[in-house]
């Protein structure tokens with residue numbers, strides 16, 4: 637089964653637009669779970685432009701599925717994650733001013749940093765995933781960091797899906813088979829949506845989890861949050 641983790645960053649973006657507490661990210665997380673989300677993902681960025689550190693503490697009190705916190709592993713992020721102890725931390729190489737995530741780790745150059753961080757978080761009982769591009773050369777070095785999983789950066793797949801989906805998914809299938817062979821769990825995310833999700837799942841049936849935010853929240857404007865989560869779940873329901 638591939639789990640659907642709903643990324644609620646955009647709910648916080650909307651809340652922050654007015655300064656009060658509407659929409660309430662804690663209530664939305666609870667509702668996402670009630671509507672079928674199998675995990676909740678947040679990516680607290682250093683400028684707190686959407687998810688704030690306090691949100692992460694508040695969410696940790698209520699999330700009953702799988703809480704996944706994404707971010708660059710600086711001291712502030714690591715302190716937060718170690719206090720909250722989510723089910724999973726996803727390490728992303730974003731600089732502080734990144735508009736959004738736009739690449740995975742160079743696991744060769746940053747192997748020592750990643751190895752230390754992975755060990756530090758695992759010693760707190762937190763599963764670790766490393767955000768990664770679909771390039772074979774990064775997988776064995778990723779494995780050597782001791783990480784439990786990798787998360788495939790799917791923006792290039794999403795960007796090319798409508799032109800030639802077989803070609804767009806090919807590097808992902810290749811690295812996923814490699815990940816399976818060397819014993820890495822497999823997540824995927826970024827720009828997945830109702831059009832491209834099912835083909836990814838069919839091409840890589842053993843995906844452990846996808847985290848989806850931007851498109852899912854946009855779709856919810858039209859279909860409603862409950863319907864939308866169920867629509868995404870059905871796209872993953874191909875077994």
Ligand SMILES: CC(=O)[C@@H](O)[C@H](O)COP(=O)(O)O
Nearest residue numbers: 645679706728736737825826
């Ligand atoms: C790692 C990843 O792909 C997601 O965190 C994505 O970047 C969402 O972050 P934003 O909502 O800040 O764009």
Ligand SMILES: NCC(=O)COP(=O)(O)O
Nearest residue numbers: 643825826827847849850
């Ligand atoms: N890890 C990817 C994620 O959480 C959501 O990315 P997106 O769907 O907002 O592009």
